[in-house]
Amino acid sequence: MKGLNLWPNPNSCILRRSSSSKLNAVNRVSRPPSPVVRFHCSLSQRSLRCAVLGAGFAGLSVVWHLLKNDRYIETRKVLQSDRYLILQHSPKELDLRIDIYDEVGIGGGASGISGGLLHPYSPKVNLLWEGAQCWKDSIKLLKVAEEASVSRDCKIGQSDENVKAFAYQKRFNYILGILRLATNLKNMTKLNANVKTSLPSCRVDTLSKEAAQELVPGICVPFDTAFYMPEALNIQSQNYLQALFWSCENLVTESSTFDSGKKLLQLHRRPVNRLSEFDGEYDAVIICLGAKVNMLPEFSGRLPLRTCRGVIAHLELPDDISEGYPERGPSILSDAWIAVKSPRELHVGSTWEWKSSNSSPSVSPDEASSALTELLPKASVIYPRIMNWDFTGARAGLRAMPPLTSLGSLPLLGCINDIMEGNQTCKYWLFGGLGARGLLYHGWLGNLMAHAVLSSDEGLIPLELTSWKNTIQFSDFNKQTEFH
Numbered sequence: 001m002k003g004l005n006l007w008p009n010p011n012s013c014i015l016r017r018s019s020s021s022k023l024n025a026v027n028r029v030s031r032p033p034s035p036v037v038r039f040h041c042s043l044s045q046r047s048l049r050c051a052v053l054g055a056g057f058a059g060l061s062v063v064w065h066l067l068k069n070d071r072y073i074e075t076r077k078v079l080q081s082d083r084y085l086i087l088q089h090s091p092k093e094l095d096l097r098i099d100i101y102d103e104v105g106i107g108g109g110a111s112g113i114s115g116g117l118l119h120p121y122s123p124k125v126n127l128l129w130e131g132a133q134c135w136k137d138s139i140k141l142l143k144v145a146e147e148a149s150v151s152r153d154c155k156i157g158q159s160d161e162n163v164k165a166f167a168y169q170k171r172f173n174y175i176l177g178i179l180r181l182a183t184n185l186k187n188m189t190k191l192n193a194n195v196k197t198s199l200p201s202c203r204v205d206t207l208s209k210e211a212a213q214e215l216v217p218g219i220c221v222p223f224d225t226a227f228y229m230p231e232a233l234n235i236q237s238q239n240y241l242q243a244l245f246w247s248c249e250n251l252v253t254e255s256s257t258f259d260s261g262k263k264l265l266q267l268h269r270r271p272v273n274r275l276s277e278f279d280g281e282y283d284a285v286i287i288c289l290g291a292k293v294n295m296l297p298e299f300s301g302r303l304p305l306r307t308c309r310g311v312i313a314h315l316e317l318p319d320d321i322s323e324g325y326p327e328r329g330p331s332i333l334s335d336a337w338i339a340v341k342s343p344r345e346l347h348v349g350s351t352w353e354w355k356s357s358n359s360s361p362s363v364s365p366d367e368a369s370s371a372l373t374e375l376l377p378k379a380s381v382i383y384p385r386i387m388n389w390d391f392t393g394a395r396a397g398l399r400a401m402p403p404l405t406s407l408g409s410l411p412l413l414g415c416i417n418d419i420m421e422g423n424q425t426c427k428y429w430l431f432g433g434l435g436a437r438g439l440l441y442h443g444w445l446g447n448l449m450a451h452a453v454l455s456s457d458e459g460l461i462p463l464e465l466t467s468w469k470n471t472i473q474f475s476d477f478n479k480q481t482e483f484h
């Protein structure tokens with residue numbers, strides 16, 4: 001197995017480790033020693049074989065960042081005549097083979113059906129942990145994907161309607177922002193206090209009832225005040241993921257022209273039944289299986305994740321009603337959310353069915369009917385005209401919800417060889433627990449994960465994201481032999 005030691009640009013903002021005293025305390029809790037994973041570094045070995053399990057927001061973001069590694073300089077310490085020499089070369093020379101495994105294909109899990117709402121705030125408009133960085137990196141990936149979809153349109157001389165829809169919205173800023181409305185006084189007070197600390201790059205403006213109704217005629221505005229995030233986005237998730245994959249393919253093509261190292265990328269549509277399938281084949285296995293990760297025999301429900309199924313109802317305006325949703329109107333967040341897909345197509349979400357293990361995107365008539373019974377009254381409090389829209393179908397997904405910490409619900413990242421039984425010949429990395437905020441987290445965390453994998457150094461991931469490993473019972477994981 002080959003190992004690499006790629007260190008980040010010293011100016012990179014993701015070098016720092018947490019200074020949170022609470023987390024440092026957690027990290028002082030003693031852990032059993034990690035099984036030794038040996039990495040043989042030699043200048044003649046500059047190849048890395050990675051398996052990325054899952055082609056959702058997490059998986060594709062890691063793949064893109066693994067391929068786009070030219071920010072980093074490989075640094076090696078070589079002992080020569082009693083002195084350490086620091087040797088550096090650009091990882092553009094790296095031979096990198098990436099195999100993506102997904103049983104459904106791109107966007108086969110929660111990512112493909114998600115509401116597509118993107119902003120860096122909690123429901124009370126509190127900036128989420130590292131919200132500024134997450135926001136910036138997600139927007140960067142959206143741009144990258146948009147460029148790939150536009151260049152593909154140009155290349156094939158005809159445009160795929162779906163992708164055009166995604167690109168069009170971004171390029172012409174079609175979906176203008178998100179309106180947040182409070183339906184009770186307690187929330188209203190909190191929102192009012194929190195808007196003062198909003199990010200300049202995704203600001204939250206306070207609007208009067210009249211101004212809100214100008215954006216969305218017919219909207220009800222409790223307490224005569226609405227909160228407007230003009231830069232927040234509503235994207236077509238499935239189209240975005242397809243375009244992000246094209247962008248990864250473009251990086252591979254470009255590297256064959258500009259880099260001396262070979263890059264290979266392949267998507268395999270097949271199920272992953274157990275992690276041991278990959279041992280020996282790869283140097284690094286990055287597990288991005290969303291809510292189904294705990295179903296692998298190596299984990300069998302022992303990762304600190306809870307599952308929660310959500311149904312989204314799709315509505316269309318009947319032909320005999322001419323006045324649709326405003327052409328450039330914002331999406332709405334309230335007790336239910338309304339994501340605008342076009343002036344005549346809205347998605348309303350979402351339900352929260354905790355402990356469900358049903359990851360199927362298909363929704364039975366009974367499930368759809370109870371979702372509508374729950375969602376429509378909530379949505380109609382804010383947008384009564386929704387009662388005129390026709391139900392056309394529903395889709396569902398399973399969220400992987402991480403534990404709540406003092407910093408919020410943070411995704412679970414890290415190298416997991418130390419919590420797995422046996423001697424592995426490759427490094428296993430977990431990138432999971434994106435909860436209900438996968439779009440926001442996937443950009444920055446995909447970058448961090450790629451960085452850590454290329455450097456074979458978990459220390460590049462902030463402690464806040466790896467400290468979950470201190471809270472799990474190692475004895476539980478050692479029971480895994482029962483499942484082999």
Ligand SMILES: Cc1cc2nc3c(=O)[nH]c(=O)nc-3n(C[C@H](O)[C@H](O)[C@H](O)COP(=O)(O)OP(=O)(O)OC[C@H]3O[C@@H](n4cnc5c(N)ncnc54)[C@H](O)[C@@H]3O)c2cc1C
Binds near residue numbers: 437
């Ligand atoms: C109803 C709903 C609405 C949402 N709305 C939003 C929103 O508006 N904004 C937002 O930011 N987030 C939203 N989310 C959350 C977001 O969808 C998730 O955080 C995100 O999709 C998680 O991404 P992931 O890549 O970790 O997992 P997934 O997208 O689930 O990807 C996992 C992939 O792994 C594959 N896979 C799983 N098991 C196996 C196996 N054994 N073998 C092979 N392949 C396998 C799956 O096919 C899938 O493609 C929503 C979630 C739901 C359920």
